[in-house]
Amino acid sequence: xxxxxxxxxxxxxxxxxxxxxxxxxxxxxxxxxxxxxxxxxxxxxxxxxxxxxxxxxxxxxxxxxxxxxxxxxxxxxxxxxxxxxxxxxxxxxxxxxxxxxxxxxxxxxxxxxxxxxxxxxxxxxxxxxxxxxxxxxxxxxxxxxxxxxxxxxxxxxxxxxxxxxxxxxxxxxxxxxxxxxxxxxxxxxxxxxxxxxxxxxxxxxxxxxxxxxxxxxxxxxxxxxxxxxxxxxxxxxxxxxxxxx
Amino acid sequence: xxxxxxxxxxxxxxxxxxxxxxxxxxxxxxxxxxxxxxxxxxxxxxxxxxxxxxxxxxxxxxxxxxxxxxxxxxxxxxxxxxxxxxxxxxxxxxxxxxxxxxxxxxxxxxxxxxxxxxxxxxxxxxxxxxxxxxxxxxxxxxxxxxxxxxxxxxxxxxxxxxxxxxxxxxxxxxxxxxxxxxxxxxxxxxxxxxxxxxxxxxxxxxxxxxxxxxxxxxxxxxxxxxxxxxxxxxxxxxxxxxxxx
DNA sequence: GTCAAGTAAATTGTCGACAATTGTAATTTC
DNA sequence: GAAATTACAATTGTCGACAATTTACTTGAC
Numbered sequence: 001x002x003x004x005x006x007x008x009x010x011x012x013x014x015x016x017x018x019x020x021x022x023x024x025x026x027x028x029x030x031x032x033x034x035x036x037x038x039x040x041x042x043x044x045x046x047x048x049x050x051x052x053x054x055x056x057x058x059x060x061x062x063x064x065x066x067x068x069x070x071x072x073x074x075x076x077x078x079x080x081x082x083x084x085x086x087x088x089x090x091x092x093x094x095x096x097x098x099x100x101x102x103x104x105x106x107x108x109x110x111x112x113x114x115x116x117x118x119x120x121x122x123x124x125x126x127x128x129x130x131x132x133x134x135x136x137x138x139x140x141x142x143x144x145x146x147x148x149x150x151x152x153x154x155x156x157x158x159x160x161x162x163x164x165x166x167x168x169x170x171x172x173x174x175x176x177x178x179x180x181x182x183x184x185x186x187x188x189x190x191x192x193x194x195x196x197x198x199x200x201x202x203x204x205x206x207x208x209x210x211x212x213x214x215x216x217x218x219x220x221x222x223x224x225x226x227x228x229x230x231x232x233x234x235x236x237x238x239x240x241x242x243x244x245x
Numbered sequence: 246x247x248x249x250x251x252x253x254x255x256x257x258x259x260x261x262x263x264x265x266x267x268x269x270x271x272x273x274x275x276x277x278x279x280x281x282x283x284x285x286x287x288x289x290x291x292x293x294x295x296x297x298x299x300x301x302x303x304x305x306x307x308x309x310x311x312x313x314x315x316x317x318x319x320x321x322x323x324x325x326x327x328x329x330x331x332x333x334x335x336x337x338x339x340x341x342x343x344x345x346x347x348x349x350x351x352x353x354x355x356x357x358x359x360x361x362x363x364x365x366x367x368x369x370x371x372x373x374x375x376x377x378x379x380x381x382x383x384x385x386x387x388x389x390x391x392x393x394x395x396x397x398x399x400x401x402x403x404x405x406x407x408x409x410x411x412x413x414x415x416x417x418x419x420x421x422x423x424x425x426x427x428x429x430x431x432x433x434x435x436x437x438x439x440x441x442x443x444x445x446x447x448x449x450x451x452x453x454x455x456x457x458x459x460x461x462x463x464x465x466x467x468x469x470x471x472x473x474x475x476x477x478x479x480x481x482x483x484x485x486x487x488x489x490x
Numbered sequence: 491g492t493c494a495a496g497t498a499a500a501t502t503g504t505c506g507a508c509a510a511t512t513g514t515a516a517t518t519t520c
Numbered sequence: 521g522a523a524a525t526t527a528c529a530a531t532t533g534t535c536g537a538c539a540a541t542t543t544a545c546t547t548g549a550c
């Protein structure tokens with residue numbers, strides 16, 4: 001069967017995705033779900049057979065994945081799925097914390113009324129989840145809560161940087177939901193944060209600090225979780241060595 | 246003349262650059278220097294003729310430039326050089342400030358003795374430049390000073406994020422050197438920062454704040470400069486409209 | 491048995507050509 | 521004369537093939 005250019009173009013909600021983009025999406029999911037392990041090499045011919053596309057869109061997909069921070073392209077040697085080391089995890093949190101702290105402070109003055117209402121709803125949903133002891137539900141609303149004030153910061157560069165950061169930290173997305181945390185305590189922090197966001201006279205430095213500390217505090221919990229569970233995309237070998245620099 | 250694959254590969258210091266990479270470098274410079282204006286479309290056939298390469302490496306170059314934030318690739322429509330608006334500039338500073346503040350605080354404990362010495366030297370060079378009234382020289386050493394504590398933070402993710410940020414803000418690199426600033430005052434701030442970096446008992450929050458404020462303060466100066474001078478890659482049209490969100 | 495050198499296979503880099511889409515200008519219709 | 525339609529040109533998306541390089545394996549020397 002001969003496949004001609006433009007064939008297989010998928011149109012979803014009036015958005016056109018090139019073959020390269022489609023392939024990148026599938027590969028992203030595969031990497032995130034652990035079907036493709038960290039350190040694995042993405043071989044063009046193999047994927048060419050799998051997806052039935054030529055190498056041009058494949059190579060574009062690789063660039064896409066590289067931009068997302070999921071793979072590393074080494075010239076003349078190939079494309080490799082990134083390994084996440086213990087230090088990568090440790091390094092991730094303070095950066096994310098600093099940026100989300102900033103986002104919260106900016107959101108304080110630029111949040112719309114609608115967004116403020118949405119945040120109240122997400123917080124209420126978090127409280128309900130705590131009551132029901134539903135960790136998965138809690139984290140879903142927790143995520144929505146954070147996204148609300150990030151997007152509400154009104155700073156597209158900041159929003160985009162945080163999005164990239166979250167994407168690069170794929171280990172985060174799949175592990176976060178399952179590690180145990182003091183939900184009650186987490187809920188109270190978010191209640192305080194929202195209080196400050198809604199209070200016109202709030203101290204912005206303290207607001208930032210609150211958000212920042214909340215995120216930084218998660219790192220130890222998270223590391224503890226990672227070391228106990230199997231997570232295919234996190235490198236356990238390097239995990240043992242204390243590389244502080 | 247027929248050109249075969251692998252021909253024209255350039256080897257610099259044992260690093261191999263593909264054609265795509267080389268093209269991306271040249272185009273980067275062109276965009277930064279304003280030879281290619283913001284909003285311009287990069288047409289493959291045109292550049293193909295100019296560089297004498299086929300479209301495959303060209304398209305890779307485009308992806309490279311997109312990753313650097315210099316262009317935007319719109320599917321089926323083309324690749325366009327990014328426009329920098331007044332709001333882009335305003336948004337850039339707080340993000341950069343937050344991250345550099347964090348970098349300074351991290352550097353406080355992870356800087357090597359060698360790096361501390363280098364920072365002293367850069368600061369001394371800045372002082373000399375102030376005495377000589379040499380703005381260009383001042384900013385060169387100012388840049389080196391900042392890079393020292395950023396790279397000395399020991400957090401590759403942070404270092405990389407800041408590098409990308411600086412790259413995206415190409416307007417910054419070419420304009421910064423020429424806008425007038427109170428060099429004397431700037432020098433004093435950097436002297437205080439270095440003092441704190443060298444003091445084992447320094448208050449890290451204050452150190453962060455100092456760095457952050459120093460960068461944030463620059464935004465008004467910079468905007469003032471931009472509005473007076475011609476800078477080819479900054480969009481003047483949108484510059485006039487107050488878009489706060 | 492281990493290391494070095496040479497050879498073959500696998501894989502990436504680049505190319506030119508065709509297909510599909512988008513933008514533009516001429517044409518038609520009201 | 522303005523708006524819609526159609527035909528054409530310009531441009532991007534995809535393909536398959538060849539060239540160059542890297543990798544793996546075999547062979548040979550010590």
